[in-house]
Amino acid sequence: MPIRPNEVVLGSLLGSCSAHGKLELGERLLQELVQMDPHNTEYHILLSNMYALAGKREKANSLRHVLKKMGIRKNPGMSSIHIGGQVHRFSAGDKSHPRTQEIYIMLDEMIRRLRLAGYVPNTAFQVFSGCGSGEDNANEQEEKELALFSHSEKLAICFGLISTKAGVPLYIFKNLRICQDCHSAIKIVSEIYSREIVIRDRNRFHCFKQGSCSCSDYW
Incomplete structure (x- = not known):
């Protein structure tokens, strides 16, 4: 029976997508990660940065507005x-x-x-x-x-x-x-x-x- 990947595995994959510009896969991974931990800002920020790097500024801004609307704030570095x-x-x-x-x-x-x-x-x-x-x-x-x-x-x-x-x-x-x-x-x-x-x-x-x-x- 296949083992379903947990949040740690999917989060690592999303980080790899960010490093290598795999935007479509990153979008799919975020959908799964949000179901596991909807309040983890790091995943949203990673995908937002990927949108920005790909020149998709509107999508990047939209994702950050969603976080703001939900009252979710990024942890300060x-x-x-x-x-x-x-x-x-x-x-x-x-x-x-x-x-x-x-x-x-x-x-x-x-x-x-x-x-x-x-x-x-x-x-x-x-x-x-x-x-x-x-x-x-x-x-x-x-x-x-x-x-x-x-x-x-x-x-x-x-x-x-x-x-x-x-x-x-x-x-x-x-x-x-x-x-x-x-x-x-x-x-x-x-x-x-x-x-x-x-x-x-x-x-x-x-x-x-x-x-x-x-x-x-x-x-």
């Missing part, structure tokens, strides 16, 4: 780093840390060096509702990039860079799955700053070293 016997936590766009000014100065420098190394912000998965003039679209793109730059793991890395000696590995924990842009950016950061950066996200450990990741770009 948090990244923590342990330095000097203390745990420092960051959320996206966080400016509550006592060393915020130093962190954002480091962030500006890091983004500048990333761009020089060939980094291009991956804003495809971010959903903004506007579709106005060329100037409006340019402003929207800039807003998307600024939002990416201040993701929690990037802020945690910047704090680690200003708080430790050169060459010291950085260990970061994140409660959600690391996004594609951060994954690509951190690979480059590990190379240009000669740092080993280990991030434990919701799915697995990522060990970034000398421009590559232990997950072989599968996460």
Whole structure:
């Protein structure tokens, strides 16, 4: 008798669909997952990001509006780093840390060096509702990039860079799955700053070293 796949198996398959752009299969998997756990926002967000990557902005926005109407909110992403016997936590766009000014100065420098190394912000998965003039679209793109730059793991890395000696590995924990842009950016950061950066996200450990990741770009 065939064994029916459980939520863990189907959730892993949906993650694979997101990584490989299998949109139709992802839609079918979400239908089954919603029946198992209708309040799990991660599944909805994964499919919404897949719609955005495929250029289906209306579907991406529609799915997020459904979540909002149901009163379901995405868990906020948090990244923590342990330095000097203390745990420092960051959320996206966080400016509550006592060393915020130093962190954002480091962030500006890091983004500048990333761009020089060939980094291009991956804003495809971010959903903004506007579709106005060329100037409006340019402003929207800039807003998307600024939002990416201040993701929690990037802020945690910047704090680690200003708080430790050169060459010291950085260990970061994140409660959600690391996004594609951060994954690509951190690979480059590990190379240009000669740092080993280990991030434990919701799915697995990522060990970034000398421009590559232990997950072989599968996460």
